[in-house]
Amino acid sequence: MNIPRIEFKQISKTFSGTDHTVPALDDISFKVMPGEFVTLIGPSGSGKSTLFNLCVGLLEPGKGEILIDGEKPKKRPGLVGYMPQRDLLLPWRKVLDNVLIPLEVQGLPQKESRQRALEILPYFGLEGFENEYPSALSGGMRQRAALLRTWLMGRSTLLLDEPFGALDALTRKELQNWLLKVWQEFERTVMFITHDVEEAVYLADRVIVLSARPGRIKTELKINLPRPRRQSMIADPAFGKLEKELLQELGVDA
Numbered sequence: 001m002n003i004p005r006i007e008f009k010q011i012s013k014t015f016s017g018t019d020h021t022v023p024a025l026d027d028i029s030f031k032v033m034p035g036e037f038v039t040l041i042g043p044s045g046s047g048k049s050t051l052f053n054l055c056v057g058l059l060e061p062g063k064g065e066i067l068i069d070g071e072k073p074k075k076r077p078g079l080v081g082y083m084p085q086r087d088l089l090l091p092w093r094k095v096l097d098n099v100l101i102p103l104e105v106q107g108l109p110q111k112e113s114r115q116r117a118l119e120i121l122p123y124f125g126l127e128g129f130e131n132e133y134p135s136a137l138s139g140g141m142r143q144r145a146a147l148l149r150t151w152l153m154g155r156s157t158l159l160l161d162e163p164f165g166a167l168d169a170l171t172r173k174e175l176q177n178w179l180l181k182v183w184q185e186f187e188r189t190v191m192f193i194t195h196d197v198e199e200a201v202y203l204a205d206r207v208i209v210l211s212a213r214p215g216r217i218k219t220e221l222k223i224n225l226p227r228p229r230r231q232s233m234i235a236d237p238a239f240g241k242l243e244k245e246l247l248q249e250l251g252v253d254a
């Protein structure tokens with residue numbers, strides 16, 4: 001039970017171009033335990049997305065290693081569910097056909113896949129919308145559909161890269177509450193990238209702060225606020241204190 005879902009061990013990554021190199025990550029070590037909700041925050045270009053790409057094996061680290069469920073997998077792709085930044089639904093596919101993509105890729109029988117998707121659709125607030133095209137959905141619903149697609153990869157660990165970044169404030173709050181609910185109900189482990197301090201604190205058991213490029217771990221902040229979280233907690237002094245601490249670490253006033 002005490003085996004981390006993900007363990008980054010002294011990860012460094014430098015991108016080499018033709019005439020210059022970009023050090024993106026430097027000496028990153030941390031663990032994500034089963035059932036944890038960890039948010040990752042840092043300035044733009046601090047290597048957050050790169051960290052996820054390393055985790056799923058789209059990139060290889062220059063130094064260090066990444067363990068998934070305690071092992072160094074020979075092949076990482078498919079071991080964790082991944083929702084990339086700007087993960088868009090395909091406009092020419094209906095909602096159900098969009099969310100079935102990962103199952104199609106895994107080669108699961110179509111009937112079984114559809115059944116599995118239809119069963120979980122209500123939890124994602126998409127019941128009755130399975131035969132609509134993405135253009136018929138609200139922004140919040142589109143994001144939930146994209147999350148469902150990641151969810152159906154069937155992994156216990158989810159990597160979500162700024163999934164709510166483009167939503168209006170109210171929809172964003174609704175989706176935060178909803179995500180926390182399904183995370184608890186289905187006992188998943190989540191790593192969530194955001195550049196929003198309030199969101200980072202609201203969702204997390206632990207916030208990891210990266211420095212500007214190259215990304216290093218500046219600090220880790222434990223969030224001991226009670227669960228279930230409520231949006232009204234944001235007005236509590238304890239919440240404000242945590243936000244202030246984060247802003248200080250990020251070098252933004254306070």
Ligand SMILES: Nc1ncnc2c1ncn2[C@@H]1O[C@H](COP(=O)(O)OP(=O)(O)O)[C@@H](O)[C@H]1O
Nearest residue numbers: 015022024043044045046047048049050051213
């Ligand atoms: N495939 C790539 N090739 C070259 N440089 C890259 C590549 N991916 C990311 N970078 C660079 O690495 C740095 C970190 O990028 P990224 O991980 O996207 O940061 P973040 O998600 O924190 O904004 C940036 O300077 C970016 O330009």
Ligand SMILES: [Mg+2]
Nearest residue numbers: 048049050085
């Ligand atoms: Mg990014």
